[in-house]
Structures are given as C-alpha cells and as structure tokens.
Amino acid sequence: MSTSLPLITDLSRAELAEWCTARGHQAYRADQIRRWIYGKRVNAFEEMHDVPAALREQMQQEFQFYSATVTRHQVSRDGTEKLLLQLQDGEYTECVMMREDDRRTVCISSQVGCAMGCVFCASGLLGVKRNLSTGEILEQILRLDRLLPETERITNVVLMGMGEPLANLKNLLPALTTLNEKGALGIGARRITISTVGLPDKIRELARLGIQYNLAISLHAATDALRTEIVPVNKSIGVQEIMAAADDYFEQTGRRVTYEYCLLGSVNDSDQNARDLAQLLAHRNAHINLIPMNPVQSLELHAPTQPRSTQFADILRERGVNVTIRKRKGADIDAACGQLRLKEELPLAP
Numbered sequence: 504m505s506t507s508l509p510l511i512t513d514l515s516r517a518e519l520a521e522w523c524t525a526r527g528h529q530a531y532r533a534d535q536i537r538r539w540i541y542g543k544r545v546n547a548f549e550e551m552h553d554v555p556a557a558l559r560e561q562m563q564q565e566f567q568f569y570s571a572t573v574t575r576h577q578v579s580r581d582g583t584e585k586l587l588l589q590l591q592d593g594e595y596t597e598c599v600m601m602r603e604d605d606r607r608t609v610c611i612s613s614q615v616g617c618a619m620g621c622v623f624c625a626s627g628l629l630g631v632k633r634n635l636s637t638g639e640i641l642e643q644i645l646r647l648d649r650l651l652p653e654t655e656r657i658t659n660v661v662l663m664g665m666g667e668p669l670a671n672l673k674n675l676l677p678a679l680t681t682l683n684e685k686g687a688l689g690i691g692a693r694r695i696t697i698s699t700v701g702l703p704d705k706i707r708e709l710a711r712l713g714i715q716y717n718l719a720i721s722l723h724a725a726t727d728a729l730r731t732e733i734v735p736v737n738k739s740i741g742v743q744e745i746m747a748a749a750d751d752y753f754e755q756t757g758r759r760v761t762y763e764y765c766l767l768g769s770v771n772d773s774d775q776n777a778r779d780l781a782q783l784l785a786h787r788n789a790h791i792n793l794i795p796m797n798p799v800q801s802l803e804l805h806a807p808t809q810p811r812s813t814q815f816a817d818i819l820r821e822r823g824v825n826v827t828i829r830k831r832k833g834a835d836i837d838a839a840c841g842q843l844r845l846k847e848e849l850p851l852a853p
Contacts, residue, residue, distance in 0.1 A: 510638030511540065511548075511566040512645070515677055516684050528558050536562070537686035544649055569642055571596075584650055590615070590639065594632050597664055598643035600650055603830075607651060608659040611643040613675055614666025619700045620735045621721070623765055625799045626665040634671040640678040644688070660690055663698040663719070669705035679716070692716050698763065700734055703748035710748075710755040718752050719761040719792070720745060724771050725779035733771060746783065753788060760787075765794045766815065768807040777815045781822035791819055791826040 514522065520533035532554065539551040546569070548554075548562045574595070575587040582602040589595055599610040617624070618631035643664075648657055660682065662668040668675055675697075682690045696717040699706065706718070722745075724730035730737040749760045764780065766772045780791070793816055795806035806812075812828055819826045 508565060508567045510570050510636065510642065511536075511562060511568060512641040512681070513636055513638035515681065516686070523558070526558070526561055528555070532558060534686045537684075540568075540645070541648075541681075541687040546649065569645075570639065571642055571646075573646065584647070586643075586646055588643065588646070596635060596639070596643070598647055599664070600647045606658050607655055608661060609644055609647045609657055610661045610663050611640060611647075612664030612666050613640060613662055613668040613671045617666050618670070618736075619667050621700065621723070621765075622733055622735075623767055623796050623799070623802065623804050625802075628799075631666070634674055635666070637674045637677045637681075640675060641681060644682070648688070657688060657690065659694045659696070661696040661698065661719075663696070667700055667702070668697050669699045669702045669709065672705060672708065676712075693758075696761075700736060701740060701745035701748075703740065703744050706745075706748040706752055710752040713755065715756050715758050717758060717761065718749070718756075719763050720749055721765070722762040722780075723765050723767075725776070725783040729771060729776070733765075733767070742783070746787075749789075750787070759790060761790045761792050763792045763794060765796050766807050766812055767796050768805045768811070770804065772807045772811055772815055774814070774818060777818035778822070781819050781824050784824050785822070789825065791824055793826060793828045795828070 520530040523532045524530050539545045548559045570591045571588040573586055574589045577585045584600040586598050594615040596612045596615055601608045614634050615632035616629050617627040620627050682688050692715045696719050698719040700721045723733045727742050730742055753760055795812055816826050816828055
C-alpha cells in the first residue's frame with residue numbers, strides 16, 4: 504500500500520459520509536465505520552465485520568488506518584505511558600497517557616517540533632518541522648486509547664505535547680470536533696485543554712467559536728523583560744496583550760483561564776517574581792499551575808528545590824491567587840514533551 508494514501512481519520516464525519524455515497528454506499532456507513540475506529544478499538548479495516556466487504560476493500564485501497572510507526576513505548580513506575588511515533592515522512596512526534604484515580608488523560612502533540620523557542624523545553628531545541636494533519640493528531644489518541652483495558656476510556660485530552668496548538672488550528676479543530684461527535688470518543692469540550700504560549704489573535708479566534716475548551720497559557724513570567732528571556736517570541740507579543748486576549752476568552756466562553764508557570768531555579772522563582780505574578784492576576788478569575796522544570800539533556804536549567812516551590816505557591820495564595828503545583832508524572836521515562844524525540848534525533852547529546 505502506498506504511503507501517500509491519506510489517513511481515514513483525516514476525514515470529518517460529513518466527508519466520510521460523502522465518500523461512502525460517492526461509491527454507492529449508504530451515508531450511515533460513515534457512522535458505522537467511525538464506531539469501529541473510535542469505539543470498538545479495531546486496528547485495521549478488515550476487522551470491521553459488519554461493514555460490507557466491498558466497502559472495506561475500497562477503504563483499504565484509498566486510505567491508511569495508521570500512518571505512523573511506534574518507535575518506542577515506555578512505561579513509568581507511576582503508570583504513565585509514552586509513545587514515540589515515527590511519521591511516514593521520517594519525522595517524530597510524541598504522546599503520553601497519564602493515569603490518576605478515575606482519570607485517564609492523554610497529552611498529544613500538534614506539530615513536529617516547535618517554533619516558540621522556550622528556553623527550558625526540549626520540543627523546540629530542533630526547531631519546528633511542520634504541522635501535524637488532523638489524522639496524525641487523532642492517530643496519537645487512537646494509539647493511546649488502545650493501551651487501555653476494555654473497561655477504561657480516555658477521560659481528558661490536553662494539547663500540551665510538542666508544538667504550538669494555536670499555530671495549527673486549521674488541523675487541530677477538526678480533530679477536536681471528531682472527538683465529541685456521534686460515534687467517536689464522546690469527550691466534551693470541558694475535558695479538552697488547549698495550551699498555548701500566548702498568541703493573542705489566535706486566542707481571540709478560538710474564543711469566537713464559543714466552544715468551552717479549557718485554555719492554558721504558558722506564561723512563565725509576569726514582566727516582559729523576564730518573559731522575553733524565557734519565551735523569546737514574547738518580544739513581538741507582550742504580556743499585557745496576552746492578558747487582554749485571555750480576558751476576552753473568559754468573557755466569551757465563561758471558562759476560567761489557567762496560566763502555566765514553569766519554575767526555573769534562580770531564574771523566575773524568587774519571592775519578587777511571585778509578587779509580580781500575583782499583581783498581574785489580581786482581580787482576574789484565573790488559576791496558576793506551577794510546574795517544576797523537567798530536566799532536559801543539553802540544558803543547564805533546573806527546577807528549584809521543593810521548599811522554594813512551596814514558598815512561591817504560598818506567596819500567591821496569600822495574595823488570593825488560586826494555585827497548584829503540578830505532580831511530576833513519568834519522570835523516569837522522559838515523559839516531558841520533546842524528550843524522547845530529542846534522544847532519537849540527537850542520540851549522542853550529553
């Protein structure tokens with residue numbers, strides 16, 4: 504089979520129905536096919552037993568079910584699982600399954616690499632190569648879904664893997680629509696979180712849809728001078744413009760915005776940094792997610808000590824800011840975004 508064939512998951516429900524009718528089949532076959540893909544967890548067209556053989560053969564000739572190869576599958580002591588996928592053009596992407604109580608959260612990527620250049624993140628060390636297609640985004644979810652036993656289902660999706668999701672809205676939004684449409688995984692918008700470095704125009708574009716996705720903004724500093732050191736693209740954006748767009752998002756969707764703050768030892772973790780952050784968020788319905796930095800090969804940056812992280816959080820709470828310190832998941836399997844890809848492409852890196 505030619506690797507140039509599109510993924511079946513690149514098609515929306517309407518497009519798949521149109522494809523079926525164009526080949527002499529009833530439109531309802533599209534829902535039937537999607538139930539097999541998203542509900543019954545098959546891995547090939549020939550496993551769709553109640554779909555006519557002729558239709559299965561046509562799908563086999565015109566589509567791929569999967570296009571990527573699982574290059575690495577790592578399992579953490581805490582139950583976190585990570586997949587490194589090699590795409591059909593030879594590039595790599597990553598996705599993660601996290602287990603906690605009754606939640607099964609998948610963290611997926613939107614691009615190969617990242618152009619945002621955050622100084623602490625492995626994803627951007629090799630730059631950005633390209634956007635993932637709708638089908639490539641969904642394939643990550645399907646691959647992770649197959650790791651669960653029959654009695655368990657994915658409950659939450661977070662776009663916090665490789666790439667800047669808002670830079671790939673064209674392909675991302677159809678993937679998210681598929682997740683909660685008839686015959687798919689039935690994951691509601693409030694269980695989907697889109698993480699962004701803060702692209703104001705794209706935040707407003709997302710807000711205009713009126714869909715209640717959770718928005719998480721990777722802030723990492725409250726002042727422009729410090730944020731530009733940590734997130735270079737901030738030089739052309741600015742903290743206040745990001746906050747104004749976030750305020751618009753809250754106003755239009757009613758969803759409280761989360762601000763992610765990666766704690767970097769001796770860089771952005773001082774008491775004054777905490778006070779600046781509290782002042783920035785004063786009178787805003789917001790939540791801060793503090794993230795002690797994951798160690799990354801070839802980077803000298805590091806997480807602060809636990810007491811320092813706790814003190815930072817305490818200063819925010821004293822000033823009325825909602826805050827949590829994220830639990831580190833899968834540290835023993837390089838679960839942070841971009842780490843496995845970096846090891847695969849730079850195997851001799853220190």
